[in-house]
Amino acid sequence: KQEVTQIPAALSVPEGENLVLNCSFTDSAIYNLQWFRQDPGKGLTSLLLIQSSQREQTSGRLNASLDKSSGRSTLYIAASQPGDSATYLCAVIVPQGGSEKLVFGKGMKLTVNP
Amino acid sequence: DADVTQTPRNRITKTGKRIMLECSQTKGHDRMYWYRQDPGLGLRLIYYSFDVKDINKGEISDGYSVSRQAQAKFSLSLESAIPNQTALYFCATSDFFNTDTQYFGPGTRLTVL
Numbered sequence: 001k002q003e004v005t006q007i008p009a010a011l012s013v014p015e016g017e018n019l020v021l022n023c024s025f026t027d028s029a030i031y032n033l034q035w036f037r038q039d040p041g042k043g044l045t046s047l048l049l050i051q052s053s054q055r056e057q058t059s060g061r062l063n064a065s066l067d068k069s070s071g072r073s074t075l076y077i078a079a080s081q082p083g084d085s086a087t088y089l090c091a092v093i094v095p096q097g098g099s100e101k102l103v104f105g106k107g108m109k110l111t112v113n114p
Numbered sequence: 115d116a117d118v119t120q121t122p123r124n125r126i127t128k129t130g131k132r133i134m135l136e137c138s139q140t141k142g143h144d145r146m147y148w149y150r151q152d153p154g155l156g157l158r159l160i161y162y163s164f165d166v167k168d169i170n171k172g173e174i175s176d177g178y179s180v181s182r183q184a185q186a187k188f189s190l191s192l193e194s195a196i197p198n199q200t201a202l203y204f205c206a207t208s209d210f211f212n213t214d215t216q217y218f219g220p221g222t223r224l225t226v227l
Contacts, residue, residue, distance in 0.1 A: 034156040043147040043159040043172055044216070093156065102157060
């Protein structure tokens with residue numbers, strides 16, 4: 001059974017720091033891995049998707065890496081800003097019965113202080 | 115019984131047809147969401163609703179509309195379906211006191227020919 005873990009559950013940092021968010025998964029048989037941002041009460045906003053054949057993806061100040069063999073992904077946030085404060089979720093997309101399903105981690109709540 | 119149900123579970127339709135996907139929940143949650151999932155693009159938010167009188171656009175709302183008929187029901191419409199709307203559609207819910215946890219329905223697989 002696939003399990004996704006994000007540690008720590010919460011992080012509070014001063015503005016300007018470079019951050020690394022960790023995600024680990026137990027089964028390397030994934031189609032791809034996706035990072036999301038969730039603002040309080042709102043839906044999930046997709047940040048980056050890494051195909052299982054890829055090693056990393058970049059978008060602006062965000063960089064996500066994937067090491068399938070070790071079951072790990074990291075989301076790197078450069079020069080953090082208060083507007084980055086949100087909950088960040090990692091999910092792997094796995095095969096299920098001829099289709100796909102997402103398995104989410106529990107998320108990491110990030111607070112960036114001015 | 116499932117807390118979040120979606121109907122239909124599978125639908126094949128033709129370009130230009132109007133399609134409605136329905137979502138019902140028995141969790142008593144006030145917040146509901148519609149997402150679509152595409153291979154290579156992952157999960158993306160279409161619309162979300164905080165309560166019956168509140169509707170908000172998500173990342174990819176163009177070509178879609180929604181209706182929150184009651185607290186327990188949130189429907190997604192494609193007024194004139196096009197092939198690139200072929201995807202897996204998920205409904206989700208969350209409550210006011212625990213907005214970080216979303217409960218997903220089983221999904222609707224829509225194919226537009």
